[in-house]
Amino acid sequence: MSRDRRPDPFAERHEQSVSAPxxxxxxxxxxxxxxxxxxxxxxxxxxxxxxxxxxxxxxxxxxxxxxxxxxxxxxxxxxxxxxxxxxxxxxxxxxxxxxxxxLQDGDGVSNPAPKHLVSLDAPPEQHPITAVDARRITGRRLVQVIDGVERRDLRAVTETYSSADGEICIRIATELEWYRWVWSGQHPKTLEVPARLLWLE
Known part of the structure; x- marks a missing residue:
């Protein structure tokens, strides 16, 4: 029997899904x-x-x-x-x-926030939404979470798609690359990241 077995990918997905930014x-x-x-x-x-x-x-x-x-x-x-x-x-x-x-305990972060009324006295709080639950994502600000560590100042360059390995992914770029694309015309360097590791800010 091989000892070089990979961990269950579904277990990994479950572990990542509970770590919200x-x-x-x-x-x-x-x-x-x-x-x-x-x-x-x-x-x-x-x-x-x-x-x-x-x-x-x-x-x-x-x-x-x-x-x-x-x-x-x-x-x-x-x-x-x-x-x-x-x-x-x-x-x-x-x-x-x-x-x-x-986030406080009980805040819904695994699904997009339901429509609700807000006060106009100040800008509303922005709760993270899992990228896999987002309807539209290109150009949006993202947070990448790996083992509880947050990586911010990222932008989505594509919508979600199925990678060659069958993983649901999004291509992302740093905000510097995203904005430089506008003023220089130079296409940004991008990275393919599993959508389960990404959240909309």
Missing amino acids: KSIVPTPALTQDDLRGRRVIVGAPGLGWRADLRADEKVVQGSRTYVPVIPEQDWYRAELEQVEVFAPLVPVERVWVEKLAF
């Missing part, structure tokens, strides 16, 4: 320090929110405090190519920082 909890920028490079959400209560933005350090002008905010694409380009980009100043009370927090 942290959820995102928007926190007022007014209470946060060291904003440079942080993901932020801007908007106004009752009107709406915009995400996929990065912040710089707070700026005080007169009696008001502002946060320089730029689209992530411009932030990555500025960091990579060391170029100046225009960053509009947003009043600090209209900026929320994306912070990571563990």
Whole structure:
């Protein structure tokens, strides 16, 4: 009898399915320090929110405090190519920082969150959704979870598909590669990852 038997793949899938990444909890920028490079959400209560933005350090002008905010694409380009980009100043009370927090027991993470009402006073919390349960995934922010370790700043480059080995997979790229694709036209380096290891942020 061979001793070189592979572990049961269904057991591995079960083990991975219980390891969910942290959820995102928007926190007022007014209470946060060291904003440079942080993901932020801007908007106004009752009107709406915009995400996929990065912040710089707070700026005080007169009696008001502002946060320089730029689209992530411009932030990555500025960091990579060391170029100046225009960053509009947003009043600090209209900026929320994306912070990571563990889900509470009982939060549904194995299936897409049901439709529910949210308060318009602040951006809603974002709970992770398993990639295999997502209806549309190309271009979405992903978290890869392996043995409880989270790898973030990833984007889906394809929808789910069946690999040559019959595994349900998604091709992913780092956010730097994803955004560089836009300004350079250079196709990103991608990696095939089993969908069971991926979550939508």
